[in-house]
Amino acid sequence: MPVATIEWVNGKVRIIDQTKLPHKLERVEIKNVRSMWHAIKKLKIRGAPAIGVAGAFGMILGTRDSKAKSYKEFKKNLDRTAGYLGSSRPTAVNLFWALKRIERCAEEHSFLPVPEIKAALIKEAFKMMKEDRDVCRRMASLGDKLVKKGERILTHCNAGGLATVDYGTALGVLFKANERGKNIKVFVDETRPLLQGARLTTWELLKEKIDVTLICDNMAAFLMKKGEIDKIFVGADRIAGNGDVANKIGTYNLAVLARYHKIPLYVVAPISTFDLTLSSGKDIPIEQRDGREVRTVMGKKVAPDNVKVYNPAFDITPASLVAAIITEKGIFRPPYSKVIKKAMIR
Ligand code: MRU
Numbered sequence: 001m002p003v004a005t006i007e008w009v010n011g012k013v014r015i016i017d018q019t020k021l022p023h024k025l026e027r028v029e030i031k032n033v034r035s036m037w038h039a040i041k042k043l044k045i046r047g048a049p050a051i052g053v054a055g056a057f058g059m060i061l062g063t064r065d066s067k068a069k070s071y072k073e074f075k076k077n078l079d080r081t082a083g084y085l086g087s088s089r090p091t092a093v094n095l096f097w098a099l100k101r102i103e104r105c106a107e108e109h110s111f112l113p114v115p116e117i118k119a120a121l122i123k124e125a126f127k128m129m130k131e132d133r134d135v136c137r138r139m140a141s142l143g144d145k146l147v148k149k150g151e152r153i154l155t156h157c158n159a160g161g162l163a164t165v166d167y168g169t170a171l172g173v174l175f176k177a178n179e180r181g182k183n184i185k186v187f188v189d190e191t192r193p194l195l196q197g198a199r200l201t202t203w204e205l206l207k208e209k210i211d212v213t214l215i216c217d218n219m220a221a222f223l224m225k226k227g228e229i230d231k232i233f234v235g236a237d238r239i240a241g242n243g244d245v246a247n248k249i250g251t252y253n254l255a256v257l258a259r260y261h262k263i264p265l266y267v268v269a270p271i272s273t274f275d276l277t278l279s280s281g282k283d284i285p286i287e288q289r290d291g292r293e294v295r296t297v298m299g300k301k302v303a304p305d306n307v308k309v310y311n312p313a314f315d316i317t318p319a320s321l322v323a324a325i326i327t328e329k330g331i332f333r334p335p336y337s338k339v340i341k342k343a344m345i346r
Pocket of ligand 1 (some may be wrong): 043046047048049092156157158159160163164168169170195234236237247249250256313
């Protein structure tokens, strides 16, 4: 059963607090834009598509008490709120896509009185939520065609229901393959430093009764060498115009290993994850996070307090290492530039 990662209940946003999983399935209410900013920053809600929808509802929370009498005044509130929410995490482009979409919706309704513009924004956020559900299921059906019976699949981080509204991108494909009785086996990288693989992905796969094995990040090469991985499926936080992919730190390691061992690496991502303003991955902003995340494991110190730390949250996998990108508009194969451009203008 899909998990409802984010909901709108009685004028408040309700999310699963992902920092508490897998030990506690706790839902928290987000009543204002500041709490939404913190929820995104602290990874209570995370994963590119989920952050997008959170951003859309954050815009509602941040502007609903506006006393603006005209669209022009209201737009100032919208711009301020979008700037604030956009400062939470820089890499997942779905956040910026969602903030812009809400701003565009307001502009399209700018001839209406402000209360009616506000109502249109809520409708738009709901529409985005529904689209995410549909798009993930469509990508799952397409991606499933790439999975054969009994295959052993490796995934990294969490690209499941928890990273979207309720179903997932890369894990959506695995859910679909499982539903179709393909008897797959999934290996999950723990995904240091914040362990999204160990905490979230294993939880989601076990819930669906999928055969899952957790490994430390440094074990993937050995498994590949032994011929125990057939395919890799991962999500994405931003894909540049040439097909370079930003995803959770460690994805690039896997991609290099996969090429060496002749294992295809597939990226599953909706069109909202593409950023045509960037021609290559080198311009994708990479979030640098607090060193304490590396010096600790689940809050327990594992390194000296004063050791220097490098903690980028994402890396860039060059398009040349990606076997295909599965989107709701089809499976893209290299060379990517043309096909991405065509899909975006359609
Ligand atoms: O830092 P996170 O947990 O938000 O990173 C998430 C990822 O890297 C996911 O793989 C990505 O957002 C794709 S999710 C469908």
